[in-house]
Amino acid sequence: MSEAFLSALRHTLPAEALVLDVERLRAFECDALSAYRALPMAVALPGSEEDVIAVLQLAHAHRIPVVARGAGTGLSGGATPTAGCLLLGMSRMRRLLYLDPLARYARVQPGVRNQAISEAAGHYGLYYAPDPSSQIACTIGGNVAENAGGIHCLKYGLTVHNLLGLRAVTMEGELLELGGTLDCNGYDLLALLTGSEGLLAVVTEVTVRLLPKPQLARVILASFAEVGHAADAVAQLVGSGATPAALEMMDGATVRAVEDFLHAGYPTDVAALLLCEADGTPEEVEADIVQMSRVLRAAGACELRVSDSEAERQQLWAGRKAAFPAAAKLAPDYYCMDGSIPRAAVGRVLAGITSLSAQYGLACINVFHAGDGNLHPLILFDANRAGELARAEQFGTDIAALCVSEGGAITGEHGVGIEKLDGMCAQFNAAELGQFSAIKAAFDPLGLLNPGKLIPTLHRCAEYGRMHVHRGQLPHPELPRF
Amino acid sequence: MSEAFLSALRHTLPAEALVLDVERLRAFECDALSAYRALPMAVALPGSEEDVIAVLQLAHAHRIPVVARGAGTGLSGGATPTAGCLLLGMSRMRRLLYLDPLARYARVQPGVRNQAISEAAGHYGLYYAPDPSSQIACTIGGNVAENAGGIHCLKYGLTVHNLLGLRAVTMEGELLELGGTLDCNGYDLLALLTGSEGLLAVVTEVTVRLLPKPQLARVILASFAEVGHAADAVAQLVGSGATPAALEMMDGATVRAVEDFLHAGYPTDVAALLLCEADGTPEEVEADIVQMSRVLRAAGACELRVSDSEAERQQLWAGRKAAFPAAAKLAPDYYCMDGSIPRAAVGRVLAGITSLSAQYGLACINVFHAGDGNLHPLILFDANRAGELARAEQFGTDIAALCVSEGGAITGEHGVGIEKLDGMCAQFNAAELGQFSAIKAAFDPLGLLNPGKLIPTLHRCAEYGRMHVHRGQLPHPELPRF
Numbered sequence: 001m002s003e004a005f006l007s008a009l010r011h012t013l014p015a016e017a018l019v020l021d022v023e024r025l026r027a028f029e030c031d032a033l034s035a036y037r038a039l040p041m042a043v044a045l046p047g048s049e050e051d052v053i054a055v056l057q058l059a060h061a062h063r064i065p066v067v068a069r070g071a072g073t074g075l076s077g078g079a080t081p082t083a084g085c086l087l088l089g090m091s092r093m094r095r096l097l098y099l100d101p102l103a104r105y106a107r108v109q110p111g112v113r114n115q116a117i118s119e120a121a122g123h124y125g126l127y128y129a130p131d132p133s134s135q136i137a138c139t140i141g142g143n144v145a146e147n148a149g150g151i152h153c154l155k156y157g158l159t160v161h162n163l164l165g166l167r168a169v170t171m172e173g174e175l176l177e178l179g180g181t182l183d184c185n186g187y188d189l190l191a192l193l194t195g196s197e198g199l200l201a202v203v204t205e206v207t208v209r210l211l212p213k214p215q216l217a218r219v220i221l222a223s224f225a226e227v228g229h230a231a232d233a234v235a236q237l238v239g240s241g242a243t244p245a246a247l248e249m250m251d252g253a254t255v256r257a258v259e260d261f262l263h264a265g266y267p268t269d270v271a272a273l274l275l276c277e278a279d280g281t282p283e284e285v286e287a288d289i290v291q292m293s294r295v296l297r298a299a300g301a302c303e304l305r306v307s308d309s310e311a312e313r314q315q316l317w318a319g320r321k322a323a324f325p326a327a328a329k330l331a332p333d334y335y336c337m338d339g340s341i342p343r344a345a346v347g348r349v350l351a352g353i354t355s356l357s358a359q360y361g362l363a364c365i366n367v368f369h370a371g372d373g374n375l376h377p378l379i380l381f382d383a384n385r386a387g388e389l390a391r392a393e394q395f396g397t398d399i400a401a402l403c404v405s406e407g408g409a410i411t412g413e414h415g416v417g418i419e420k421l422d423g424m425c426a427q428f429n430a431a432e433l434g435q436f437s438a439i440k441a442a443f444d445p446l447g448l449l450n451p452g453k454l455i456p457t458l459h460r461c462a463e464y465g466r467m468h469v470h471r472g473q474l475p476h477p478e479l480p481r482f
Numbered sequence: 483m484s485e486a487f488l489s490a491l492r493h494t495l496p497a498e499a500l501v502l503d504v505e506r507l508r509a510f511e512c513d514a515l516s517a518y519r520a521l522p523m524a525v526a527l528p529g530s531e532e533d534v535i536a537v538l539q540l541a542h543a544h545r546i547p548v549v550a551r552g553a554g555t556g557l558s559g560g561a562t563p564t565a566g567c568l569l570l571g572m573s574r575m576r577r578l579l580y581l582d583p584l585a586r587y588a589r590v591q592p593g594v595r596n597q598a599i600s601e602a603a604g605h606y607g608l609y610y611a612p613d614p615s616s617q618i619a620c621t622i623g624g625n626v627a628e629n630a631g632g633i634h635c636l637k638y639g640l641t642v643h644n645l646l647g648l649r650a651v652t653m654e655g656e657l658l659e660l661g662g663t664l665d666c667n668g669y670d671l672l673a674l675l676t677g678s679e680g681l682l683a684v685v686t687e688v689t690v691r692l693l694p695k696p697q698l699a700r701v702i703l704a705s706f707a708e709v710g711h712a713a714d715a716v717a718q719l720v721g722s723g724a725t726p727a728a729l730e731m732m733d734g735a736t737v738r739a740v741e742d743f744l745h746a747g748y749p750t751d752v753a754a755l756l757l758c759e760a761d762g763t764p765e766e767v768e769a770d771i772v773q774m775s776r777v778l779r780a781a782g783a784c785e786l787r788v789s790d791s792e793a794e795r796q797q798l799w800a801g802r803k804a805a806f807p808a809a810a811k812l813a814p815d816y817y818c819m820d821g822s823i824p825r826a827a828v829g830r831v832l833a834g835i836t837s838l839s840a841q842y843g844l845a846c847i848n849v850f851h852a853g854d855g856n857l858h859p860l861i862l863f864d865a866n867r868a869g870e871l872a873r874a875e876q877f878g879t880d881i882a883a884l885c886v887s888e889g890g891a892i893t894g895e896h897g898v899g900i901e902k903l904d905g906m907c908a909q910f911n912a913a914e915l916g917q918f919s920a921i922k923a924a925f926d927p928l929g930l931l932n933p934g935k936l937i938p939t940l941h942r943c944a945e946y947g948r949m950h951v952h953r954g955q956l957p958h959p960e961l962p963r964f
Contacts, residue, residue, distance in 0.1 A: 102721030103825065125723070147670075160670065161643065174913035185893050185902075186910060186937065187682075187921050188629075188642065191673030200669075212723040239584030241607070241694040283765035343585065411667050420667075428668060431656035438924035439669050443917070455668065 002041055002084070005062040009042065009086075012054050017092070019043035028069065028087050032134075033077040033419055040067070040087035047092050049167065049175070049204040056202065057173030059086050065448050066171065068198045070111065070142030073134040075336065076417030078146060078197045082451055088202060090141050096120050097205070104210045105164050110141025110203045114148075117208060126210040129156035132413070133321065141203045147195030149413040151246045151320075154371035155279075156211065158413075160194040165207035168193055168200075171444040176201060192439070197415055198450040200443040214279035217245065218289055219313050222274040222301040223267050227251060230272035231347035233299035234370045237276065238343060240295045242288050246277040247371030248320050251350070254327070254365040254378075255319075261326035264319030267303060274301075274370065275320055277313075323367045324378070331363070331380035335392045337399050341373045341408035352402045353377055360395040362388070374412030375403070401426055416454045424454075425461035433458060484523055484566070487544040491524065491568075494536050499574070501525035510551065510569050514616075515559040515901055522549070522569035529574050531649065531657070531686040538684065539655030541568050547930050548653065550680045552593065552624030555616040557818060558899030560628060560679045564933055570684060572623050578602050579687070586692045587646050592623025592685045596630075599690060608692040611638035614895070615803065623685045629677030631895040633728045633802075636853035637761075638693065640895075642676040647689035650675055650682075653926040658683060674921070679897055680932040682925040696761035699727065700771055701795050704756040704783040705749050709733060712754035713829035715781035716852045719758065720825060722777045724770050727761040729853030730802050733832070736809070736847040736860075737801075743808035746801030749785060756783075756852065757802055759795075805849045806860070813845070813862035817874045819881050823855045823890035834884045835859055842877040844870070856894030857885070883908055898936045906936075907943035915940060 009018065019025055020042050030037045041064070046052045059066045068088040069079040081087050094111035101124035106117055114135040118127040131150035132138055138148070144166065147159045156162070165179035179190040193200055224230040230249055237244060250258070252271045259268050266273060276296065278288035293304055307313035327334045341349050350366060357364045363380040377399055381392040400410040400423045410416070410423030424433070436455045440447065456464075491500065501507055502524050512519040523546070528534045541548045550570040551561040563569050576593035583606035588599055596617040600609040613632035614620055620630070626648065631640045638644070647661035661672040675682055706712040712731055719726060732740070734753045741750050748755060758778065760770035775786055789795035809816045823831050832848060839846045845862045859881055863874040882892040882905045892898070892905030906915070918937045922929065938946075 102717060104721065160673070170913075170917070174917075176914055176917060177911075178914075180889065180891075185891055185898055185906065186914070186918050187678055188673045188676065189917065189921070191642070191670045192921075194670065196669055235584055239586065281766065281769055283769065284763065287763055287765065407662065409662075409667055416667055424667065429659075431652075432658055432660075432668070435652070435656075435658060435671065435925070436668050439671070439674075439921070442920035442924040 002064070005058065005064050006042060008058055008062070009044065009055070012058055013044055013046070013051060017045045017047060017051070019045070028089065029081060031069070031072040031074045031077060031079040033075055033080065033417065036077045036080045036418055038081045038083040040081040041084045043087040043089050045089045045092045049169070052088070052169050052202055052204050053173045053175060055086070055088065056169055056171055060172050060446070060448065063446065063448065065451050067450050068141070068145070068202045070139035070145070071113070071134075071137045073138040074142060074146060074415060074417065075338070076411070076415040076419040078415050078417035078450070078453055079142070080418055090139065093204070094139075099124070101126060105207055106210055107205060107207045108140055110144070110206060111139050114138050114140055114143055121210045122213070125213055127213050128208050129162050129211050130159050140206050140208065144194050144203050144206055145196065145198045146413070146415045149369070149372070149374070151248060151369065154247055154369070155243055155245045160191055162209045163190060163194060163206065164209055166190055166193060166203055167205035168203045170201045171446070171449045180207065197417065197454045199440055199454055200449070202449075214245070216282050216285045217277055217279035217313060218285055219275055219277040219307045219316050220289065220292060220296065221266070221305040221316050222276060222296045223270045223303040224272045224274070224300060225270065225302050226300065227272045227350050228347040229300035230274055231350065233274060233296050233301065234346055235343045236295050236299050237292060238371060240291060242291045242295065244276050244288075244292065244371055245279040246275065247369075248275045249273070249368040249370035250320065250323060251366040253363070254323055254367050257326040257330055257365060258319045258322055261329055262319055262322045264315060264322070266319055275316060320367070327365060327378045327380065330365070332382045332384065333380070333389075335379040335381065335396055337375065337377040337379065337396050338412050338414035339375045339400055339403035339408060339410055340412035341375065341403050341406045343370070343373045345406040345408065346370065346373065349375065349402055349406055353399060356395055356398050356402075360391050362392055362395055364395070369412065372412065373408065397422070418453055421456045421460065422464045424456050425464045430458060433461065484546070487540065487546050488524060490540055490544070491526065491537070494540055495526055495528070495533060499527045499529060499533070501527070510554075510571065511563060513551070513554040513556045513559060513561040515557055515562065515899065518559045518562045518900055520563045520565040522563040523566045525569045525571050527571045527574045531651070534570070534651050534684055534686050535655045535657060537568070537570065538651055538653055542654050542928070542930065545928065545930065547933050549932050550623070550627070550684045552621035552627070553595070553616075553619045555620040556624060556628060556897060556899065557820070558893070558897040558901040560897050560899040560932070560935055561624070562900055572621065575686070576621075581606070583608060587689055588692055589687060589689045590622055592626070592688060593621050596620050596622055596625055603692045604695070607695055609695050610690050611644050611693050612641050615806075622688050622690065626676055626685050626688055627678065627680045628895070628897045631851070631854070631856070633730060633851065636729055636851070637725055637727045642673055644691045645672060645676060645688065646691055648672055648675060648685055649687035650685045652683045653928070653931045662689065677897075679899065679936045681922055681936055682931070684931075696727070698764050698767045699759055699761035699795060700767055701757055701759040701789045701798050702771065702774060702778065703748070703787040703798050704758060704778045705752040705785040706754045706756070706782060707752065707784050708782065709754045709832050710829040711782035712756055713832065715756060715778050715783065716828055717825045718777050718781050719774060720853060722773060724773045724777065726758050726770075726774065726853055728757065728759040730757040731755070731850040731852035732802065732805060733848040735845070736805055736849050739808040739812055739847060740801045740804055743811055744801055744804045746797060746804070748801055757798060802849070809847060809860045809862065812847070814864040814866065815862070815871075817861040817863065817878055819857065819859040819861065819878050820894045820896035821857045821882055821885035821890060821892055822894035823857065823885050823888045825852070825855045827888040827890065828852065828855065831857065831884055831888055835881060838877055838880050838884075842873050844874055844877055846877070851894065854894065855890065858894075879904065900935055903938045903942065904946045906938050907946045912940060915943065
């Protein structure tokens with residue numbers, strides 16, 4: 001079966017667009033969630049939409065599973081190959097097709113890097129707003145699959161809010177043209193495909209909205225002696241009518257790790273720091289800084305520092321951006337969680353994580369996209385010590401359950417992939433999971449496209465034993481209640 | 483069959499929640515597209531989500547088609563009963579359930595009027611942004627079904643951009659909880675349901691985002707001696723980096739009709755008027771007014787007037803808002819079209835409409851949400867003159883085809899309903915229509931919910947004879963090319 005498929009594949013794509021030998025295939029055996037690995041049967045590197053259609057039609061005819069992959073920077077295993085699948089590497093489709101500075105949009109191929117769009121648009125004073133941390137490397141096709149966010153999505157929205165159109169090919173090789181530069185009619189398949197983690201179709205072209213670059217941006221660094229005060233400040237800031245362009249939080253342990261690593265100039269005798277940015281015209285920024293400073297002080301900030309130059313702003317952000325590498329210095333391994341909670345629950349969830357940390361005997365430092373209520377607890381452990389990996393994973397599972405119990409969600413922005421499948425059992429009931437599966441079947445009845453990701457089977461959920469512990473409910477009795 | 487169903491229905495709902503006699507049923511035989519009428523078998527007026535679940539389960543068991551209806555203000559027949567269906571009137575579910583001024587959201591039942599949300603939120607300095615012209619009467623459930631827009635959606639987005647969560651019940655009576663106050667995982671069913679015109683599920687609760695009321699708003703009235711200049715100004719304004727809060731256009735015929743009707747103080751010796759609003763802080767508004775005025779003058783505006791008070795602003799808008807009643811004075815009947823086109827095509831499409839007007843011997847006046855490229859040509863006719871209704875309808879069909887040929891869409895904001903079904907054949911190809919049908923089947927395999935709306939069958943498209951004349955292609959040879 002696979003021999004016949006490979007033979008046909010060789011007739012479909014040129015030799016340089018195929019990877020078949022095991023050594024070169026190893027480069028594709030995982031994405032950034034490297035704990036999960038599998039070897040694909042082959043990697044196809046299509047150069048055009050026609051190639052994608054031809055390869056998918058062929059794989060469909062031979063019933064070969066297909067996994068599409070952008071830059072492989074995903075953190076939840078969304079691009080991990082299914083063993084023996086055909087991996088579709090989109091890296092060669094990296095042309096900027098069209099940029100209209102007046103109507104403010106760009107049409108690009110899926111392998112174009114996120115940052116490359118803003119670089120091209122920068123010549124016209126424009127940029128593409130969503131800015132995931134991996135934006136130097138990650139591609140727009142992957143951003144669509146994961147509905148990527150970023151530090152500034154608090155003000156400018158997620159990928160789905162910055163898309164105008166998609167071209168995508170179904171597993172059967174049918175081309176769908178969705179959206180465009182205008183709002184579309186019919187069911188909103190553009191939004192449905194965004195964040196569908198490569199299970200519904202393979203994106204071959206993306207039309208993104210471009211925004212005028214803000215004239216000015218300034219950031220406030222606010223120090224807090226109590227985590228609860230910083231958490232309150234987050235809720236108060238968003239409620240105050242100010243629109244922070246970014247609102248990030250680090251707990252004291254993170255701040256000290258970052259200072260040791262990078263010397264960003266942060267005060268280290270703090271329980272938490274907030275970084276709160278304003279952007280826009282100089283007048284808007286001035287007004288926002290005044291208002292946000294007032295709210296931060298009222299919430300109990302002990303010290304405020306406002307960037308006075310672009311260099312100082314960049315320096316204040318450098319520390320936040322170094323939080324992950326800094327964590328890597330604290331322990332041999334870390335496990336980066338991703339959950340979201342209502343802003344009002346930040347204080348309670350942090351207290352819960354502290355309890356869990358003691359219970360599992362593992363340190364955990366906390367970095368947040370606080371304005372979105374998007375947590376990134378980093379659980380520190382040593383995989384070479386017996387049982388620590390398993391304990392770290394269980395700790396992570398409990399944090400996810402804690403997020404759900406507070407009315408939150410098991411991922412903020414990293415996706416479900418294979419990592420969070422069990423968490424989906426806790427977040428959705430049988431009717432909702434059944435509806436998700438029906439959607440999948442409506443696009444890919446044979447289940448060949450990126451199988452085993454995003455949507456757990458009801459069978460898996462039953463085995464997991466926590467079917468539907470829904471929002472606002474306590475996920476399981478042994479979890480501490482706050 | 484229907485007798486058994488009605489009998490069961492009487493056991494499910496109290497008598498006051500049922501309408502069964504023909505005289506009272508007549509009130510429900512059409513929505514605002516009154517050319518299409520049909521009598522439902524019965525009207526159910528559920529008072530709770532439990533009622534909705536019970537009624538849908540019952541209708542599903544008896545295979546009775548169900549059509550949900552809000553205030554019946556829809557213009558494309560989305561809430562027109564299928565003959566003999568059960569009509570589900572959502573008007574009794576009109577409670578505001580919860581409003582969180584700090585986190586800026588409100589949870590409401592589907593029968594709450596759009597404007598009632600802003601009235602409640604106004605006590606906290608907040609409002610709900612989407613503002614369809616019918617906002618005094620239309621309900622949020624209908625807004626979700628149609629993905630309603632409004633004058634300010636240029637800056638603040640459509641309904642889908644202002645929703646946080648939905649509760650909805652499928653035809654089988656299964657409750658889906660989608661979104662919430664956080665971004666959700668899994669496929670984006672929240673976006674999929676929004677604009678699905680009641681074909682996928684019945685909405686029972688809506689969580690909307692609230693925004694702080696702008697401190698100030700001012701509007702510029704710009705007069706043009708040539709329609710083409712006004713059209714260019716629209717493209718230039720959006721390309722200039724300004725973000726108008728609203729950008730509306732009226733052609734000379736509309737302006738004169740409005741002046742006769744209302745005396746808004748518009749100059750009448752013009753080819754077109756633009757109304758261009760700025761909102762925000764006083765500083766932002768000042769900066770926007772300066773920039774927009776410069777662009778408008780450069781594009782050839784002969785006169786600019788800027789509102790100096792809220793009263794003057796309201797007066798300038800009053801004329802625009804009276805365009806439809808003013809049109810009703812010009813002829814016994816008018817047919818309001820709704821299409822969208824790229825802003826750059828506004829001039830060409832207006833010229834095309836002028837040609838079509840001569841060809842059909844029917845006057846047509848034009849009102850636009852210009853910033854969105856959303857046209858509302860009003861075709862004037864007299865239904866009592868033989869053949870005029872048919873000519874008006876054909877004129878409308880040609881305008882829709884013209885929009886598609888310019889890369890636009892057959893509706894801007896009024897939905898497809900039953901009115902625009904044939905247009906969908908021109909806008910989507912067989913693969914896309916097939917995908918839409920698969921989505922419908924994934925929610926409602928028996929096709930009982932709002933049948934015959936939104937998605938045409940391939941059979942209908944084949945009969946219509948214009949299958950898939952896609953974007954940028956000329957829809958049919960006899961249409962004039964510009």
